[in-house]
Amino acid sequence: MSDNLRKTPLYDACLKAGGRxxxxxxxxxxxQYESIIAEHKAVRNxxxxxxxxxxxxxxxxxxxxxKLLQNIATNNFKQEPxxxxxxxxxxxxxxxxxxxxxxxxxPNEFLLVVNSATRFKDYNWFVKKSAGYKVEVTDVSDNYAMxxxxxxxxxxxxxxxxxxxxxxxxxxxxxxxxxxxxxxxTRTGYTGEDGVEIMGSAETINKLFDWCLANGFTPCGLxxxxxxxxxxxxxxxxxxxxxxxxxxxxxxxxxxxxxxxEDFTAKAKMAAVKEVGVKEKWTGxxxxxxxxxxxxxxxxxxxxxxxxxxxxxxxxxFKGICAGYAPADLEEGAIVEIEVRGRKIPAKKIKMPFxxxxx
Amino acid sequence: xxxxxNCKFAATHEWAYIENGVATVxxxxxxxxxxxxxVFVELPKIGTKVEQGKSCCVIESVKSASDIYAPVSGEIVExxxxxxxxxxxxNQAPHGDGWLFKIKMSNxxxxxxxxxxxxxxxxx
Numbered sequence: 001m002s003d004n005l006r007k008t009p010l011y012d013a014c015l016k017a018g019g020r021x022x023x024x025x026x027x028x029x030x031x032q033y034e035s036i037i038a039e040h041k042a043v044r045n046x047x048x049x050x051x052x053x054x055x056x057x058x059x060x061x062x063x064x065x066x067k068l069l070q071n072i073a074t075n076n077f078k079q080e081p082x083x084x085x086x087x088x089x090x091x092x093x094x095x096x097x098x099x100x101x102x103x104x105x106x107p108n109e110f111l112l113v114v115n116s117a118t119r120f121k122d123y124n125w126f127v128k129k130s131a132g133y134k135v136e137v138t139d140v141s142d143n144y145a146m147x148x149x150x151x152x153x154x155x156x157x158x159x160x161x162x163x164x165x166x167x168x169x170x171x172x173x174x175x176x177x178x179x180x181x182x183x184x185x186t187r188t189g190y191t192g193e194d195g196v197e198i199m200g201s202a203e204t205i206n207k208l209f210d211w212c213l214a215n216g217f218t219p220c221g222l223x224x225x226x227x228x229x230x231x232x233x234x235x236x237x238x239x240x241x242x243x244x245x246x247x248x249x250x251x252x253x254x255x256x257x258x259x260x261x262e263d264f265t266a267k268a269k270m271a272a273v274k275e276v277g278v279k280e281k282w283t284g285x286x287x288x289x290x291x292x293x294x295x296x297x298x299x300x301x302x303x304x305x306x307x308x309x310x311x312x313x314x315x316x317x318f319k320g321i322c323a324g325y326a327p328a329d330l331e332e333g334a335i336v337e338i339e340v341r342g343r344k345i346p347a348k349k350i351k352m353p354f355x356x357x358x359x
Numbered sequence: 360x361x362x363x364x365n366c367k368f369a370a371t372h373e374w375a376y377i378e379n380g381v382a383t384v385x386x387x388x389x390x391x392x393x394x395x396x397x398v399f400v401e402l403p404k405i406g407t408k409v410e411q412g413k414s415c416c417v418i419e420s421v422k423s424a425s426d427i428y429a430p431v432s433g434e435i436v437e438x439x440x441x442x443x444x445x446x447x448x449x450n451q452a453p454h455g456d457g458w459l460f461k462i463k464m465s466n467x468x469x470x471x472x473x474x475x476x477x478x479x480x481x482x483x
Contacts, residue, residue, distance in 0.1 A: 032422075035395060036421040036422065037396045037398075223421055227421060290399055292398060294424065313422075314398040314420075314421045341417065341424070
């Protein structure tokens with residue numbers, strides 16, 4: 001593998017736990033440990049741990065921090081310490097630059113968690129958009145290691161280390177101490193299960209990694225993460241959406257708050273899109289016979305190509321699951337065909353998500 | 360019966376156990392470990408003519424699809440339906456119940472292009 005790949009602060013810990021490391025957008029991360037299926041099962045039934053230190057953290061600080069966030073993101077945030085929300089960042093045409101979760105640390109300071117592949121693009125965009133605002137935009141990603149701790153037993157286990165952890169509400173953040181060091185804990189995740197994500201120094205998060213392994217968490221890799229997030233209907237930035245798609249096409253119209261008081265990038269365009277409607281939408285399908293579809297496979301209906309998959313995998317719960325852009329008027333339950341290596345496999349349109357959120 | 364020692368190996372990680380002009384074919388333990396979590400096996404059809412070194416079967420894991428190459432040329436005379444019905448047996452017993460198909464060899468000389476277990480082991 002190339003020498004210029006970046007290692008997260010947990011690289012050695014992942015390797016020691018048996019991680020099979022791969023190049024993920026320039027980062028060496030475990031694609032799996034022993035088995036993707038076993039890791040998936042651990043997260044759905046007990047508790048799994050993911051190194052997500054490659055994720056980016058950007059701080060908005062200053063008296064216009066809230067204003068900037070409201071102006072660059074589609075969702076309606078609260079200027080209330082602890083509160084957070086998921087949102088899309090749009091370009092001036094309404095195309096999706098990235099999806100983020102942002103949290104209010106204090107009324108004049110917000111933490112944005114962004115995707116690793118889009119971190120620098122996001123940062124440059126925020127800096128550009130902050131012209132004239134009284135705000136400092138800082139990329140603090142290199143200061144943080146980050147673990148995602150997910151699954152129905154995750155908080156029960158973590159309660160032994162962090163007694164008040166269950167008091168953190170969904171999509172909220174709390175600054176806390178573990179091993180005598182400061183960390184941010186957010187009640188968020190990318191698996192469709194309850195859980196938290198914890199950001200802190202390399203040393204602290206390494207200690208947490210070891211503690212979790214010793215206390216019943218299964219180490220999980222990117223492979224299981226991809227199955228879990230697709231089952232939960234979560235978009236993958238760069239694959240399922242990019243600047244060529246808007247949030248309505250990405251089946252995420254709910255994150256566009258046209259009624260919020262502030263203007264935001266491409267707000268007027270989004271109002272027009274909503275009014276007219278979209279031609280294509282990110283749509284989920286389940287294969288009706290054996291096989292595994294992959295990203296890029298074409299979708300056919302009545303012999304005619306109607307779309308293309310942007311995500312697809314094998315789900316231990318639902319077998320062949322996939323999603324891609326298809327005509328918005330395709331009815332739920334409609335049968336299409338997905339071409340997998342020259343073979344057309346029937347697939348049924350489902351209402352997303354595949355896996356109903358317990359959280 | 361076959362085991363790793365009495366099989367011949369292709370550099371592409373298939374094994375062949377040759378008896379009476381018929382090659383029983385599977386993937387090596389190393390290959391099943393690398394592929395991991397096998398969830399679908401697309402077996403060749405009986406009667407298909409296959410050629411040494413050409414793809415004739417596909418194994419899908421959660422993450423990816425892997426082509427399986429015919430270690431010898433000939434005709435598919437039997438397939439392991441159990442591997443299609445329960446693909447995880449290819450992970451559990453790649454040299455036993457997880458065999459894939461049998462080829463009636465058309466050119467037994469080709470066996471010389473395959474590796475002994477010792478030589479294969481040295482390559483991986």
